[in-house]
Amino acid sequence: MAVPDQMHVPSPVVTADLTPREPMKLAHHLPHPVAYVMAGGGAHGSVQWGLLQALAETDISPDVLIGTSAGSLTCSILGEDPLSALSRLSYVWSQLDIEVLVGDSWMAMLSAARKKSQSLAENASERAMLEDILVARDFSELRIPTAAVATDLATGKATAFDSGPLIPALLASSAIPGMLPPVTINGRRYVDGLASANLPARLAVERGAKSIVVLDTGSREPAPISTSATKVVARVNNILNARQRRAQLAYASSHVPILVLPTPQNLGAALDFRGTMTAASSAYELARQFLFDVTAMSGRSKFSPGLYARPGPYVTDPDLSQFLVGVEPTAAQS
């Protein structure tokens, strides 16, 4: 059989060999205190497990943690014991599903809907899960200072809980409005922080952070353009989320340097827990390459205020592009 004199073999995709021999050196660029800011996102919270694995391959260690909803749980696990956090998070995200969060009784939901109670589901099983995962019962037992963000249901104000009982604050921070019951703390009712600060970067700055690492939760494909009521609602949800995130990042990046770890943008529904492992693993790959590239681009000095991020749709808004310090993917390394 004749061999073609020229074979058109596509050149292999050369990926960088990133095997860490020693941690990527980034910490000296980040003024202290360094805050990890963790967004909410339901099942997409597993993304933060992948991001933390990538961060563990650098020499960065956080001084404070602040998170909303799913992010407040990740923060608490990390804050309680940074050394065991990664394996505990893998346990959490392999166990967690919608039934743990809201129970499995659709009959109970229907009856709650009819009775006009304040939520369709109860939070007893979520409470049991939190008490199982965490040993700490009070914020003071956490090794890294941690704050959980919830929304004051009456006033709409974002509220950061950083002292007192831990479990009620985490339940409040993740009390999806309408779905899970508002949680009463010190006589006031709170719901999920998503209604005020799903990515609490501004609160981090107001609480004294001098640099920030953003651990977002990725997003799903934008909902299709359609006149159907449910598709419009999904679309509105995309729009509101993106807008709130832009406002938070614009405020914070005008004050301090912010590393925005890249996240997967093709995830399933926020309460669909089937893809959590895949999402975490692709987040790890993206973040590891990003951190590698940041290390490669940086000189010796401290970062100045700005948004250190991958250029792309996430940061194309005019509000944000003025602060953007683009982190371009580097050419393949040998």
Place this chain on the structure above:
Amino acid sequence: MTSIRFPRPLAFVFSGGLARAAGQIGMCEVALELGITPDLAVGTSTGAINAAMLAKDPANFHIAARALWHGVASDKALSSTWRSTFRGLAGKGSNRTQTMLRKHLDAAFGDVTREQLAFPLIAVSTDLESGHSSTTQGDTIVNTLLSSAAFPIIMPPVSVGDQLLIDGSVVAGVPVSQAVAAGARSVIVFDTGASAVSESEIDEIGWYEVLALAFTHLVRGQADHDLLLAARDVPVVTISMDQGSPFDLRTAPEIIHHGRDAASGVLLALSPRHGKDFRTVNKPGSYGNHNPTSDS
């Protein structure tokens, strides 16, 4: 005789009013009584309807706007958000809510064209595709208002040109940046979109209202962000009221009075002092009774 002066052009900005939009009638008429007149009117959702009523005939605004909201509030098809929501979720019938609103708007605006307005009108909608605000000027006034007020679920999106538009509240609860972009060098905001309620008001609410309240908080947080940004560039006088249910249209008459009280308070505080004839509000910044500093 005007005792409070503003750098021109001055925009009257009408917030996405929720069911309290009638309060803007009271606020706006107090400003007019003090001789303060706008060079353009900018509004979102129910506020866009008020802005259009004002631009159509400022002299008759206090009567015509009352008549319109009275008609809407006594229309059962429109005043019950519960009923509209279930119709919308069932995937049918939300067209009917829009048809009813169109009927009221047709009666109010008839064949009025933009050229016949006393000053330019900007009604803000949300472009469903780009997620940005849209201030489409090309369509009829009634269609523009319908798209600005097409609240998700309760009404279907409105197609204007090649855009699919929904309620402007989603991205511009207080359309102050749109006013500045249109050239306004000062702004008075008639703000009925406050989302805060008292702790006791949430004792009895059900899961649906918890969800709706969280949604309005989210929209409100972004409106506050926009107010702060605009106040860096121009003087922004915000007249704000939070009385009345955000979700129940049937309380209009008292709401108008609350709006008058709020406006009188704010504008009196801006009046000239020490025997001066007038005061000019020309320094960029936030004025009025709402201080938009809360998080997010």
